[in-house]
Amino acid sequence: MVKQNQSGRKDTGMRVGFIGLGNVGAKLAGSLIRNGFDVMVRDTDEAAAKSLLEGGARWAESGRALAEACDVIVTCLPSPKVSAQVLEEKDGVLDGITPGKIWLEMSTTEAADVQRLGAQVEARGGIAMDSPVSGGCHRASTGNIAIFAGGRREAFEKVLPLLTTMGRQVVHTGKLGSASVLKVITNYLAGVQLLSTGEAFMVARKAGVDLAVAYHAIRVSSGNSFVHETEGQLILNGSYNINFTMDHEVKDVTLFDDLGKSFGVPLELSPVCVAAMNDGLKRYGPRVWSSQVVKRLEDDCGMDLRAPGFPEYLVDHEPEGKGAEVVVEHRRGYE
Known part of the structure; x- marks a missing residue:
């Protein structure tokens, strides 16, 4: 006791x-x-x-x-x-x-x-x-x-x-x-899910689907992820405020990429993820929130990913x- x-x-x-x-x-x-x-x-x-x-x-x-x-x-x-x-x-x-x-x-x-x-x-x-x-x-x-x-x-x-x-x-x-090792692996998975979440939202937006509807449809589906439920909300709000910066995101996905290569694993998604995160760092700087990597799509498509009712920051209830x-x-x- x-x-x-x-x-x-x-x-x-x-x-x-x-x-x-x-x-x-x-x-x-x-x-x-x-x-x-x-x-x-x-x-x-x-x-x-x-x-x-x-x-x-x-x-x-x-x-x-x-x-x-x-x-x-x-x-x-x-x-x-x-x-x-x-x-x-x-x-x-x-x-x-x-x-x-x-x-x-x-x-x-x-x-x-x-x-x-x-x-x-x-x-x-x-x-x-x-x-x-x-x-x-x-x-x-x-x-x-x-x-x-x-x-x-x-x-x-x-x-x-x-x-x-x-x-x-x-x-x-x-x-x-x-x-x-496992922490680096989970951070890599989160990075890939962040990029895929942004792409999913943009395709939904271009197709004319309400992004609030898209968020909840994905949330209840096989496409759901922890990143979708958390960072997805901050993307839709526009704050991107995940309390984690781009330089740390680049460091984390690079750690995974280096680890995989050291074992001779023929990585395919990882190099794409690293390149996208580095591009986000180059465009927006090292101290912006890591979720802002999705802004690359918004800028390239000339279209934002905003939806009403989503929080500015996350609270654990x-x-x-x-x-x-x-x-x-x-x-x-x-x-």
């Missing part, structure tokens, strides 16, 4: 450090704080931590200080390069790793890189896991996002109370790096609830 102390914090026996307070990271850290965990935070922009500090989090002056003070060190950063820097720099996380500490990499990164950094963590007696999330910022806000977790089973069971607080469905994917591990039947093993 998890007890609460007089400060309202949960007595889990784990002090949690969280580095990276961007669109997703701040929301994940917020779920831990909201649910009473003892949390220390760090970001290159201290202003990003303001609401978390007001909510009870403590500030760390360096990665090393955070790692020394905490039992679990979470990183949620924009690229493999930044993750490596945060761990390996002077007074970085690695300098504070001692036996028994757990590094939880929640960034979207390369399996090879998380394995390389994980080896350095384990050389110091620590434990490494990769635990990226999937499902959008709106579900990160409510603790209802999905989480993949790769690493040793005993480590997974130790951090499961944290994972089921930050997320609703948690999948233990296998060895270290397996979660990062599902009540926050305790997460649980997704039990995978017939799996061959955890490693």
Whole structure:
């Protein structure tokens, strides 16, 4: 049973450090704080931590200080390069790793890189896991996002109370790096679905079909997807505000393309997806919302994809609830 102390914090026996307070990271850290965990935070922009500090989090002056003070060190950063820097720099996380500490990499990164950094963590007696999330910022806000977790089973069971607080469905994917592979795969699928959703809407519009009708017809059909139900609404509103930027979209689909090519897979759709995302970045810039890649079609066709009644941004209306591990039947093993 998890007890609460007089400060309202949960007595889990784990002090949690969280580095990276961007669109997703701040929301994940917020779920831990909201649910009473003892949390220390760090970001290159201290202003990003303001609401978390007001909510009870403590500030760390360096990665090393955070790692020394905490039992679990979470990183949620924009690229493999930044993750490596945060761990390996002077007074970085690695300098504070001692036996028994757990590094939880929640960034979207390369399996090879998380394995390389994980080896350095384990050389110091620590434990490494990769635990990226999937499902959008709106579900990160409510603790209802999905989480993949790769690493040793005993480590997974130790951090499961944290994972089921930050997320609703948690999948233990296998060895270290397996979660990062699956995250890259799901992000690629979402990218393809985003492009196909835009094309479907444009063909419907050109054919004279009401786009609100098209949206709901697709939603109840075999053509439905998570992306259609979420980003599809933001396209029809015109805000495109998915809280995820074009440069990160390009990074993610490129990670998949590079991974597939490294295994000799004769990819066909992936290069098309990468080229379309790069064209969107070239036309509209790196910091526009990734959904705006669909604007390429609007500009090329001289026709918008607007429909009344769709939201400017997404809100998760599902009540926050305790997460649980997704039990995978017939799996061959955890490693």
